[in-house]
Amino acid sequence: MKTQMRNLTLLLFLLLLFLLCSSVLSWKKEEFRNCNQTPFCKRARARNPGSCSLSARDIRIENGDLKAKLLPREDHQNPDQVHSKPLILSLSVNGDGILRLKIDEDPNSDPPKKRFEVPDVIVEEFDRKKLWLQRHSTEVDSSSSSKSSVVFLSDGYEAVLRHDPFEVYVREKGGKRVISLNSHGLFDFEQLKVKKQDDNGDDEDWEEKFRGHTDTRPFGSQSISFDVSFYGADFVYGIPEHATSLALKPTRGPGVEESEPYRLFNLDVFEYVHESPFGLYGSIPFMISHGKSRGTSGFFWLNSAEMQIDVLGAGWDAESGISLPSSQSRIDTFWMSEAGVVDAFFFIGPGPKDVARQYTSVTGMPSLPQLFATAYHQCRWNYRDEEDVENVDSKFDEHDIPYDVLWLDIDHTDGKRYFTWDRVLFPHPEEMQRKLSAKGRHMVTIVDPHIKRDDSYFLHKEASQKGYYVKDANGNVYDGWCWPGSSSYPDMLNPEIRSWWAEKFSFENYVGSTPSLYIWNDMNEPSVFNGPEVTMPRDALHHGGVEHREVHNAYGYYFHMATSDGLVKRGDGNDRPFVLSRAVFAGSQRIGAVWTGDNTAEWEHLRVSVPMILSLGLTGMSFSGADVGGFFGNPETELLVRWYQIGAFYPFFRAHAHHDTKRREPWLFGMALKYGVGCAAGVQLMSFTFITQVLVIMQNLERNTELIRDAIRMRYMLLPYFYTLFREANTTGVPVARPLWMEFPSDEATFINDEAFMVGNSLLVQGIYSERAKHVSVYLPGKESWYDLRTGAVYKGGMTHKLEVTEETVPAFQRAGTIIPRKDRFRRSSTQMVNDPYTLVIALNSSQKAEGELYIDDGRSFAFTKGAYIHRRFVFTDGKLMSLNLATSALGGAQFSSECVIERIILLGHSAVPKIALIEPDDKTAEIELGPLFLKSRRGNDFLTIRRPNLPVAGDWTIKIL
Known part of the structure; x- marks a missing residue:
């Protein structure tokens, strides 16, 4: 009887575990709300154009801003019958030509509480560039007699506040509009209120139920919605994170199959589906428009509550009666949020890179990662123990495959208690890390926000004693369910708690950690397995009485x-951090890297990874990537190889896999996994046929390893170029991986092309996204030629080429007129390449000119912020290659030097056959000969090569080609 009861208990436990895992380990559409199940979205979508009756009154300059009160028309027409509290509108101007609009409840009207404004996102430098407005002018529209207030924005641009009905827009001084808000009269702002005992209003105002969860609303519904129009635009982009095309498709309008709006609500979505507007792990409410006639503009709404955004098809407002300028094409969008305030920024461009710079001047420039972090990362859930780690590490060396970082997932801990080690599986973590470090390699361990509710666990005990956890709606510590079981979550909105958390990474507190250990933040949306929509309840309470609904999208940030x-802060505080995050919000680019979450080993997920990474880059997150090979499922051989070949060009390059998948380290994957080899062959084991089959399988296995090795080595060769691009992102906001239209903004053929992308301004990469493809069409923009990255073959620009697909690589091309720095010696890791010499690949254009840059620093510390770096510009013109200094004077005495030299210069497209190179100022000569584009090239042409000029990488010099 006891045995039966024990078996029954075990069976019930396994069934419960299966149901729990099923609920979080697969996509279940019904677990997540759609717009009709989301009251604020449903209400907003039902509004008609022109329904906003607010007008701007009491317009004045105050504290350098243009300010006004927003009141319904009947309020100012019948001042004795006021029934609505005013809103306060404020317009401010930034020195970079950025317009900021804020709309909030009037504090003098005694709201129940202050509405939440997202802190710690806008950088201090932005506020210091505020232009203090001195005056505004008033103009009258002759056609409508409506008045407007106009203020200076920048040379060539003005900001306009129309009074009645209120509207805010930016225009060129010639009159053409750039961006507008509320031009269609869809603005709505639900103000906070307190429920009265006799309130017979809609219960939906005060609580909401979804799948057994009740969300209480102590201040009623508090949503905001408005329309934003982009003029002269052909397409809009941005607002990640969604697994969909780069150019955002219309969600409503004539001839449009109505779909869900694009949702911005950070969620733990396992096995997410592609081609969906559904929100994933990150939310960046920043949209970019681009068009041939006007250029680029952008709009950013600093709001961390759930947001839904419609892209409206042409003609959606045909029956609205709203009169807008007819001379300009435009794209209309509709923005809806559950809570917060209006804190919006208008970016006028006019070029794509201008908008990138303007946006990052508000939210911060991308951080410059350590050099090792830009190389290849090897990850799996989970490497089992120290022996497994040592074996994987040694196999990379055995197969001559470089890598820089080995990752450990949750199972390295003691019972999912973060900052601990399973001392049976990992008894010597410091020694394990030191062994990797001796080869110039690093380790990353995972640290998630859910803290196991175990009184013997030091972290939970301390957080409980200090009151550092998020509270539920009743003020008790919130108890949710995640990997450790019953868990609580630190209230990261509180700066004191963030400081406490930071202290846990010191070497004294994180026992077993060393300086070569870095961190991975997963599940930080936050993920709560038994919470509504697998996350924290919206009525949970944070520091200062802020409801989780208000801060949700910024929790992971x-x-x-x-x-x-x-x-x-750990150690001497001089090393740049590396922290990968799954959740992302505006400003995350200042902190570290992100990835696109739990994708699947499918061709379509490989395909959608490119627009996802490009969207993140457009919105500041330059350091992003997707799990190479797909997190879920077992990729077929061809898919895995193709993923490595394109993943080698992702800004963040990491292979990762679920623990239920087959092991897929680069040397394991091949035909042997598909067909299997074992003793089942029985008596045929030693037959000639069987041995032949084994030999063929082994050859295929080695060939697949060779292809993956080549892809990874390509990334290592290009590390100097990638690192230079990361520095460019760090100083300008321009991403590493770019849509084609960012480099070719007038070429309409690039506007919806998201199967190819630029790496910097010099490389174009075209993915292969289908099985057994024989040919691929590649559009090469611009008037100049392109050179095949591996063979040097020349292709004409401004046209589509149908190319034969090879197994060796995805198509990649160097743009004529560019110079790319490389390091061609193969090492175990990037840190062992530091002193290796450089190769310059010069791709000449039709004018026999080219230029490029190289940035070098110590690859590790913050000394570069004080001027300790080398930055060179290489210019080839008139038969001369010159090295010019771009570095500013060292600040605070910081210095950086390098003994590295340039040992090889390759000239592509040179019109003559010179014999000698004269080096100035040393009056040395170097021989010019024909050589391959790659030292171990198996095919392709020979090109002019200057061998061993041994030029100092940090020096001023000139080479004359004679």
Whole structure:
């Protein structure tokens, strides 16, 4: 009887575990709300154009801003019958030509509480560039007699506040509009209220139920919605994170199959589907428009509550009666949020890179990662123990495959208690890390926000005693369910708690960690397995009485921030941190890297990874990537190889896999996994046929390893170029991986092309996204030629080429007129390449000119912020290659030097056959000969090569081609 009861208990436990895992380990559409199940979205979508009756009154300049009160028309027409509290509108101008609009409840009207404004996102430098407005002018529209207030924005641009009905827009001084808000009269702002005992209003105002969860609303519904129009635009982009095309498709309008709006709500979505507007792990409410006639503009709404955004098809407002300028094409969008305030930024461009710079001047420039972090990362859930780690590490060396970082997932811990080690499986973590470090390699361990509710666990005990956890709606510590079981979550909105969390990464507190250990923040949306929509309830309470609904999309951002601060503070505080985050919000680019989450080993997920990474880059997150091979499922051989070949060009390059998948380290994957080899062959084991089959399988296995090795080595060769691009992102906001239209903004053929992308301004990469493809069409923009990256073959620009697909690589091309720095010696890791010489690949254009840059620093510390770096510009013109200094004077005495030299220069497209190169100022000569584009090239042409000029990488010099 006892045995039966024990078996029954075990069976019930396994069934419960299966149901729990099923609920979080697969996509279940019904677990997540759609717009009709989301009251604020449903209400907003039902509004008609022109329904906003607010007008701007009491317009004045105050504290350098243009300010006004927004009141319904009947309020100012019948002042004795006021029934609506005013809103306060404020317009401010930034020195970079950025317009900021804020709309909030009037504090003098005694709201029940202050509405939440997202802190710690806008950088201090932005506020210091505020232009203090002195005056505004008033103009009258002759056609409508409506008045407007006009203020200076920048040379050539003005900001306009129309009074009645209120509207805010930016225009060129010639009159053409750029961006507008509320031009269609869809603005709505639900103000906070307190429920009265006799309130017979809609119960939906005060609580909401979804799948057994009740969300209480102590201040009623508090949503905001408005329309934003982009003029002269052909397409809009951005607002990640969605697994869909780069150019955002219309969600409503004539001839449009109505779909869900694009949702911005950070969620743990396992096995997410592609081609969906559904929100994933990150939310960046920043949209970019681009068009041939006007250029580029952008709009950013600093709001961390759930947001839904419609892209409206042409003609959606045909029956609205709203009169807008007819001379300009435009794209209309509709923005809806559950809570917060209006804190919006208008970016006028006019070029794509201008908008990138303007946006990052508000939210911060991308951080410059350590050099090792830009190389290849090897990850799996989970490497089992120290022996497994040592074996994987040694196999990379055995197969001559470089890598820089080995990752450990949750199972390295003691019972999912973060900052601990399973001392049976990992008894000597410091020694394990030191062994990797001796080869110039690093380790990353995972640290998630859910803290196991175990009174013997030091972290939970301390957080409980200090009151550092998020509370539920009743003020008790919130108890949710995640990997450790019953868990609570640190309240990362509180700066004191973030500082406490950062201290946990010191070497004294994180026992077993060393300076070569870095961190991975997963599940920080936050993920709560038994919570509504697999996340925290909206009525949970944070620091200062802030409801979780108000801060949800920024929770992972603050967690990421606290972790990064911890890595900076440990040791001497001079090493740049590396922290990967799954959740992302505006400003995350200042902190570290992100990836696109739990994708699947499918061709379509390989395909959608490119627009996802490009969208993140457009919105500041330059350091992003997708799990190479797909997290879920077992990729077929061809898919895995193709994923490595394109993943080698992702800004963040990491292979990762679920623990239920087959092992797929680069040397394991091949035909042997598909067909299997074992003793089942029985008596045929030693037959000639069987031995032949084994030999063929082994050859295929080695060939697949060779292809993956070549892809990884390509990334290592290009590390100097990638690192230079990361520095460019760090100083300008321009991403590493770019849509084609960012480099070719007038070429309409690039506007919806998201199967190819640029790496910097010099490389174009075209993915292969289908099985057994024989040919691929590649559009090469521009008037100049392109050179095949591996063979040097020349292709004409401004046209589509149908190319034969080879197994060796995805198509990649160097743009004529560019110079790319490389390092061609193969090492175990990037840190062992530091002193290796450089190769310059010069791709000449039709004018026999080219230029490029190289940035070098110590690859590790913050000394570069004080001027300790080398930055060179290489210019080839008139038969001469010159090295010019771009570095500013060293600040605070910081210095950086390098003994590296340039040992090889390859000239592509040179019109003559010179014999000698004269080096100035040393009056040395170097021989010019024909050589391959790659030292171990198996095919392709020979090109002019200057061998061993041994030029100092940091020096001023000139080479004359004679």
